Amino acid sequence: MAADTIFAVSSGRPPAAIAVLRISGGGALDAATLLAGRLPPLRRAAVRALRDPVDKLLLDRALVLVFPGPATATGEDLVELHLHGGRAVVASVERALAAMPGLRAAEPGEFTRRALAHGRIDLTEAEGLGDLLSAETEAQRQMALANSDGRLRRAVADWTATATQLSAVVEAVLDHADEDDVDAADEVLADLRGRAGVLADTIGVALAAPPVERLRDGIRVVLAGPPNAGKSTLLNALVGREAAIVSPVAGTTRDVIEIPVTREGMAWLFLDTAGLRNDSDDPIERIGIDRATGSIAAADIVLWLGDDAPPAAARVISLYPRSDVRDPLGADGRIAVSAATGAGIDTVWGALGREAASLLPKVDELALNRRQAHHAGVAQAALQRAAMQDDPLLLAEELRYAVQAFAALTGMRATEAVLDDLFGRFCIGK
Numbered sequence: 001m002a003a004d005t006i007f008a009v010s011s012g013r014p015p016a017a018i019a020v021l022r023i024s025g026g027g028a029l030d031a032a033t034l035l036a037g038r039l040p041p042l043r044r045a046a047v048r049a050l051r052d053p054v055d056k057l058l059l060d061r062a063l064v065l066v067f068p069g070p071a072t073a074t075g076e077d078l079v080e081l082h083l084h085g086g087r088a089v090v091a092s093v094e095r096a097l098a099a100m101p102g103l104r105a106a107e108p109g110e111f112t113r114r115a116l117a118h119g120r121i122d123l124t125e126a127e128g129l130g131d132l133l134s135a136e137t138e139a140q141r142q143m144a145l146a147n148s149d150g151r152l153r154r155a156v157a158d159w160t161a162t163a164t165q166l167s168a169v170v171e172a173v174l175d176h177a178d179e180d181d182v183d184a185a186d187e188v189l190a191d192l193r194g195r196a197g198v199l200a201d202t203i204g205v206a207l208a209a210p211p212v213e214r215l216r217d218g219i220r221v222v223l224a225g226p227p228n229a230g231k232s233t234l235l236n237a238l239v240g241r242e243a244a245i246v247s248p249v250a251g252t253t254r255d256v257i258e259i260p261v262t263r264e265g266m267a268w269l270f271l272d273t274a275g276l277r278n279d280s281d282d283p284i285e286r287i288g289i290d291r292a293t294g295s296i297a298a299a300d301i302v303l304w305l306g307d308d309a310p311p312a313a314a315r316v317i318s319l320y321p322r323s324d325v326r327d328p329l330g331a332d333g334r335i336a337v338s339a340a341t342g343a344g345i346d347t348v349w350g351a352l353g354r355e356a357a358s359l360l361p362k363v364d365e366l367a368l369n370r371r372q373a374h375h376a377g378v379a380q381a382a383l384q385r386a387a388m389q390d391d392p393l394l395l396a397e398e399l400r401y402a403v404q405a406f407a408a409l410t411g412m413r414a415t416e417a418v419l420d421d422l423f424g425r426f427c428i429g430k
């Protein structure tokens with residue numbers, strides 16, 4: 001069964017100077033011939049008059065490029081038409097293509113999905129591409145580029161090769177179970193268990209890295225402390241705009257206010273919260289305090305503006321706020337900061353940056369997104385069990401589990417749901 005031939009503008013929404021329209025599939029060359037007449041030599045650009053195949057009316061003069069499959073971006077025959085980028089020009093060519101049997105407009109991400117289906121890329125590279133397209137910070141871009149370029153695919157290929165080798169050894173031991181001497185077989189199995197354990201540890205290193213998603217979602221920094229401590233004023237100073245209401249009235253902030261910020265190539269999410277106090281009899285303020293408590297629990301970093309001991313949280317940076325109107329000696333090891341004068345703001349950013357270093361994956365090291373980490377975790381657990389398994393039959397079974405989990409990680413066994421979810425995030429024409 002031949003799949004449809006698909007087409008879409010891949011260069012962004014018209015109008016633009018040029019619109020690159022791609023056609024991919026078994027009917028791509030025929031479709032292009034219908035429009036352009038004689039096609040240029042393969043992989044060589046040439047200008048052609050594009051005509052409506054039905055009424056022969058001129059649609060555009062365009063650069064035509066023909067790439068024969070399977071060595072193309074999609075793994076199929078691929079044609080690029082570099083059109084004049086006006087809306088009506090693009091629409092007229094799209095209409096002519098849609099009228100041809102077997103041709104239809106591409107769904108979001110469908111070109112990349114075909115690349116995956118034809119083995120041109122694996123799922124980790126497709127995910128890297130998706131991240132690359134949506135990258136808004138320098139850190140995201142670098143990580144996504146490394147993954148879209150096959151860094152993770154190569155690592156998983158190595159893990160798979162090792163696990164497969166180990167499986168072959170167990171099979172050999174099983175095959176010769178009654179001939180060879182038992183001590184030698186035991187020795188081989190002991191060595192094997194050791195190597196399964198080493199592989200489990202290798203995967204553990206990647207699993208220990210912070211999740212890739214944090215690059216995109218940002219580091220969650222919660223400003224917390226008693227009422228009127230100056231939380232909202234400090235938030236505004238940190239994010240550089242009047243994002244939260246400030247007033248001398250204690251209990252001004254009730255809802256949690258989330259402000260995303262990009263700074264020095266990193267994404268941050270700042271959360272301003274209601275002042276914490278036990279004696280509020282305002283039911284709305286009490287709800288705010290509950291929300292504040294929840295935010296603190298889910299924070300990556302808490303900026304604590306209170307004089308009392310901070311609440312239990314993952315990482316706390318203690319501040320001495322409103323330092324312009326307080327005794328400098330009172331800071332007592334905390335970072336003195338004044339939103340009014342700007343004193344100490346850079347120091348707070350410095351402290352945040354130091355904490356961030358361990359919260360974000362490093363661009364030159366392997367890191368996994370949550371989907372990938374799930375499968376890596378399954379493989380690691382199987383290998384850890386293999387490392388303690390005396391029975392060669394069960395050991396072989398664990399190794400098979402690990403290899404299956406690797407296949408799921410790279411998408412060789414990805415479900416439709418996983419693919420729909422991923423490619424739904426892509427734009428049309430990618």
Ligand SMILES: Nc1nc2c(ncn2[C@@H]2O[C@H](COP(=O)(O)OP(=O)(O)OP(=O)(O)O)[C@@H](O)[C@H]2O)c(=O)[nH]1
Nearest residue numbers: 227228229230231232233247251252253275339340
């Ligand atoms: N002098 C001085 N006043 C400040 C500073 N920061 C905040 N204030 C004042 O302190 C008061 C309270 O500030 P907010 O930012 O509303 O304090 P908050 O902690 O958000 O208060 P709630 O939301 O009510 O819990 C306001 O009148 C601010 O102008 C500062 O650095 N220096």
Ligand SMILES: [K+]
Nearest residue numbers: 228247249252
């Ligand atoms: K206030």
Ligand SMILES: [Mg+2]
Nearest residue numbers: 231232252253
């Ligand atoms: Mg406030």
